Amino acid sequence: MPADRAARTCALLALCLLGSAAQDFGPTRFICTSVPVDADMCAASVAAGGAEELRSNVLQLRETVLQQKETILSQKETIRELTTKLGRCESQSTLDAGAGEARAGGGRKQPGSGKNTMGDLSRTPAAETLSQLGQTLQSLKTRLENLEQYSRLNSSSQTNSLKDLLQSKIDDLERQVLSRVNTLEEGKGGPKNDSEERLKIESALTSLHQRISELEKGQKDNRPGDKFQLTFPLRTNYMYAKVKKSLPEMYAFTVCMWLKSSAAPGVGTPFSYAVPGQANELVLIEWGNNPMEILINDKVAKLPFVINDGQWHHICITWTTRDGVWEAYQDGTQGGNGENLAPYHPIKPQGVLVLGQEQDTLGGGFDATQAFVGELAHFNIWDRKLTPGEVYSLATCSTKALSGNVIAWAESHIEIYGGATKWTFEACRQIN
Numbered sequence: 001m002p003a004d005r006a007a008r009t010c011a012l013l014a015l016c017l018l019g020s021a022a023q024d025f026g027p028t029r030f031i032c033t034s035v036p037v038d039a040d041m042c043a044a045s046v047a048a049g050g051a052e053e054l055r056s057n058v059l060q061l062r063e064t065v066l067q068q069k070e071t072i073l074s075q076k077e078t079i080r081e082l083t084t085k086l087g088r089c090e091s092q093s094t095l096d097a098g099a100g101e102a103r104a105g106g107g108r109k110q111p112g113s114g115k116n117t118m119g120d121l122s123r124t125p126a127a128e129t130l131s132q133l134g135q136t137l138q139s140l141k142t143r144l145e146n147l148e149q150y151s152r153l154n155s156s157s158q159t160n161s162l163k164d165l166l167q168s169k170i171d172d173l174e175r176q177v178l179s180r181v182n183t184l185e186e187g188k189g190g191p192k193n194d195s196e197e198r199l200k201i202e203s204a205l206t207s208l209h210q211r212i213s214e215l216e217k218g219q220k221d222n223r224p225g226d227k228f229q230l231t232f233p234l235r236t237n238y239m240y241a242k243v244k245k246s247l248p249e250m251y252a253f254t255v256c257m258w259l260k261s262s263a264a265p266g267v268g269t270p271f272s273y274a275v276p277g278q279a280n281e282l283v284l285i286e287w288g289n290n291p292m293e294i295l296i297n298d299k300v301a302k303l304p305f306v307i308n309d310g311q312w313h314h315i316c317i318t319w320t321t322r323d324g325v326w327e328a329y330q331d332g333t334q335g336g337n338g339e340n341l342a343p344y345h346p347i348k349p350q351g352v353l354v355l356g357q358e359q360d361t362l363g364g365g366f367d368a369t370q371a372f373v374g375e376l377a378h379f380n381i382w383d384r385k386l387t388p389g390e391v392y393s394l395a396t397c398s399t400k401a402l403s404g405n406v407i408a409w410a411e412s413h414i415e416i417y418g419g420a421t422k423w424t425f426e427a428c429r430q431i432n
Contacts, residue, residue, distance in 0.1 A: 225410040226403070229258070229377035229425035232356045235268065237366040239418035243353040243407060247273060247282075247381070250347040250406070252320040254386040255284070256394055258425075261374025262310035265289045268372035269358040271379065275351035279359050282347055284317070287370055294319075294326065296342035303328045304336040312375075314395040318385040321346055327385075332395030334388060353407070355379065356420060377425045380404030 230241050261267040266286045273282040278297060286292040292303045294317055305328065307313040316329040324343035328336040352363040358370040378394075381404045386394075393401045403409065416422065 225412060226378070226408075227424055228411055228422045229375050230355060230414070230416070231375050231421045231423060232268075232372050233421075234419075235263070235368050235371045235373050236418065237357070237368040237371065239371065239420045240354055240356040240366065241417065241420055242363075242415045243355065243379075244413050244415060245353075245407060246351055247347060247349060247353060247406060248383065249349045250383045251322075252318075252383065252385050253282075253347060253406070254316060254318045254382045254384065254391075255282075255380070256314070256316040256386075256391070256404075257379040258312055258314050258377040259307050259374060260310065260312045260376075261308050261372070263373035264308055267292075267308050267374055269356065269370050270372050270376055271353065271355050272357065272359045273347075273351050273353045274359040274362050275348040276362060278348070279361060279365070281351055283358060285358055285370065294328075294341070296324075296347070297345045299324075299342040299345075301326055301338055301341045305330050316386065316391045316394065318391075320385055329388075329391045329395070332392040355414075375425075378409045379407065380409055381407035 232239055255271075257270065259267070259270060266288050268287070269283065269285045271284055272280075275281045280295045280298045283295040284292065285295065286305075286308075292305045292307075294301050294303055296319065303317070305313075305315055307315065307330070314329075314331050317326060318329075319326045319341065321342075321344050323339050324341035324345075325339045326337060326341050327334055352359065354363070355376060356372045357366040359365055360367065380394075380402075382402075383406050386402075390402060392398075407413070411422065414422075
């Protein structure tokens with residue numbers, strides 16, 4: 001009898017499960033469970049299944065709560081850090097605002113004030129500003145010295161009176177700058193006074209610069225075409241000069257020039273000649289801590305020049321395609337020679353000759369780290385090898401000195417870009 005009862009129980013359970021299978025929950029299986037005789041077997045089976053599902057849901061909810069608790073803790077830490085940073089920013093902005101009010105409008109640029117930054121002392125401290133003004137004064141003094149040299153050759157009462165007037169103005173400005181530096185050192189200066197005094201000095205400098213420029217313009221109209229120098233004061237990738245004339249095909253050459261530089265490390269690239277397909281057809285360069293080098297068709301020879309002492313030096317390099325023989329002269333004396341430098345490779349024509357920059361592409365591709373810094377004059381090229389006597393005549397400014405038969409130094413042959421400047425230059429007057 002118990003066995004029959006168990007069989008009937010299983011049959012009823014099967015019917016209950018078959019009924020639930022109609023809801024399409026997937027594959028089904030038969031489960032036999034012992035229940036009391038007077039109990040509802042279908043309800044009992046469903047209750048048993050609900051308990052298992054409930055237990056599973058509780059476990060999932062517990063895991064979710066734990067995860068959310070961890071997330072909340074992490075977010076609290078993030079909020080705490082952000083709050084700390086925000087407090088720092090607010091305190092800093094409060095200090096800046098107080099400093100701006102203390103300046104009483106004497107420096108910080110206000111919205112709608114235009115692009116005039118003459119009084120922007122918040123970005124340029126007073127001491128640094130005065131240092132910059134001092135550098136400007138020194139530049140003007142150097143230009144005035146060049147004008148004095150010209151006035152010696154072309155003496156006139158008008159030129160001398162202008163020179164004396166300009167020198168007097170420069171002396172006055174120097175006294176103002178020195179006085180202001182002393183005041184700063186004693187701690188008596190104020191931002192408002194800094195702004196007012198800077199504006200006065202800059203106004204005077206602008207007027208002085210205009211007067212000197214006018215005088216230099218009149219000087220340029222009268223001076224000989226080869227009595228000038230190029231000045232490259234900064235290491236940039238935009239300041240250079242270009243020779244209007246290209247080079248012909250050459251099986252030998254001599255290139256000579258006057259150079260003055262104190263740049264370190266390396267004076268840079270006094271000149272470079274590039275042709276289509278070869279940016280390093282003919283280059284003179286001193287880059288980094290390397291010695292000065294001459295490149296011909298990308299072949300290199302190291303030169304014995306030492307010229308970064310802030311003094312004027314005359315240098316010459318000669319070369320012939322036969323066996324690639326070369327010689328290097330400094331101040332009229334041969335200091336080095338060699339061979340096998342691009343042998344039997346003629347210098348190609350129809351290129352671009354640039355002073356002050358090294359070309360990575362034809363006429364461009366300049367790199368500021370390779371730019372020449374200093375002064376350059378009397379750049380001449382011949383299509384033959386000069387003799388030691390001819391080189392010496394050039395270095396000593398002899399009346400027998402020759403001008404280049406390929407490239408001769410003349411203002412009409414040079415185009416200037418990016419702020420490089422031309423000044424009067426007398427080679428032997430500078431070194432004697």
